[in-house]
Amino acid sequence: MVTLPSIAILGTGSMGGAILSGLTQPSVSVEGGIRVTNRTIAKARPLSSAGVDSFALEETPDASAQALKGARLVLIGVKPAMVPDLLREIAPALEPDAIVVSVAAGVTIATMESLISGVVLRAMPNTPAVVGRAVTGLASGSRSTEADVALARTLFETVGTVLEVPENKIDALSTISGSGPAYVFYLVEELTRTAVGMGFSPDEAAAMVNGTFLGSAELLVSSGVDPAELRRRVTSPHGTTERAIEVLQSADLKELFDRATASALARAKELAAG
Numbered sequence: 001m002v003t004l005p006s007i008a009i010l011g012t013g014s015m016g017g018a019i020l021s022g023l024t025q026p027s028v029s030v031e032g033g034i035r036v037t038n039r040t041i042a043k044a045r046p047l048s049s050a051g052v053d054s055f056a057l058e059e060t061p062d063a064s065a066q067a068l069k070g071a072r073l074v075l076i077g078v079k080p081a082m083v084p085d086l087l088r089e090i091a092p093a094l095e096p097d098a099i100v101v102s103v104a105a106g107v108t109i110a111t112m113e114s115l116i117s118g119v120v121l122r123a124m125p126n127t128p129a130v131v132g133r134a135v136t137g138l139a140s141g142s143r144s145t146e147a148d149v150a151l152a153r154t155l156f157e158t159v160g161t162v163l164e165v166p167e168n169k170i171d172a173l174s175t176i177s178g179s180g181p182a183y184v185f186y187l188v189e190e191l192t193r194t195a196v197g198m199g200f201s202p203d204e205a206a207a208m209v210n211g212t213f214l215g216s217a218e219l220l221v222s223s224g225v226d227p228a229e230l231r232r233r234v235t236s237p238h239g240t241t242e243r244a245i246e247v248l249q250s251a252d253l254k255e256l257f258d259r260a261t262a263s264a265l266a267r268a269k270e271l272a273a274g
């Protein structure tokens, strides 16, 4: 059983909603409850449940202030461009001991600390949070204590695993694990298209490809064996897999991933520069 103090989530869309789903599991007790906000009623209404008060700004103009009353952990889940305005607006309503944790890409702790006087942390979760399998990078701020970081770690551990990293590594982490689910889904899409091109139905192709990704990931994690060794075990000398791997290696995937992540990193810097 995990116990957390009162939590507010401001901006409860895809990512905020995924984290909310972790917090509402029976194994998690949030003392003082959870209050979440969104702009629209359409987004806010479905999130109401036992222990969750969900506010829409279009219906309750002081929703942020209401959500922040008594909140010890404040998760900022709006789009990066909206973070500075939101922080400016909520600064007077934050509790003195509130820990503000932003999941916004590219918005630095220095920027956020210039807008509010309390503790600020940065986190970078990923969408497998929805199924309790997130990888979250967590960076401390200049005003945070070890206890503040530990509390935020407990929050994100309700949806998966947490890596504490210095803030100067958060953008790099984001290009691997934050964006990473998109890379995996892209590989799934393309291999599925190849299977369909060979004459399998879309359902058959999905069964083969999804099952292979899931089974391989589970094998990797449960065996603890290095992925290169697991690959070797599928690759008999002079066999069929060896031929396919030779073709993939000639495409220099490492160089491709280097370029893709460098491009994502450049975009994070653009976002940070506003």
Ligand SMILES: NC(=O)c1ccc[n+]([C@@H]2O[C@H](COP(=O)([O-])OP(=O)(O)OC[C@H]3O[C@@H](n4cnc5c(N)ncnc54)[C@H](OP(=O)(O)O)[C@@H]3O)[C@@H](O)[C@H]2O)c1
Pocket (backbone or CB within 6 Å): 010, 011, 012, 013, 014, 015, 016, 037, 038, 039, 040, 041, 043, 044, 057, 077, 078, 079, 080, 082, 086, 103, 104, 105, 124, 125, 126, 127, 178
């Ligand atoms: N998606 C990812 O994989 C991922 C991964 C890591 C980090 N992040 C970060 O998570 C943040 C949110 O991304 P997302 O994909 O979850 O976007 P999203 O689904 O659009 O969620 C943003 C939510 O914020 C609400 N909102 C807008 N202005 C608000 C305000 N002033 N007060 C309260 N709520 C407000 C929106 O409500 P309405 O729709 O009602 O306007 C929306 O539900 C971003 O900063 C992003 O960098 C995302």
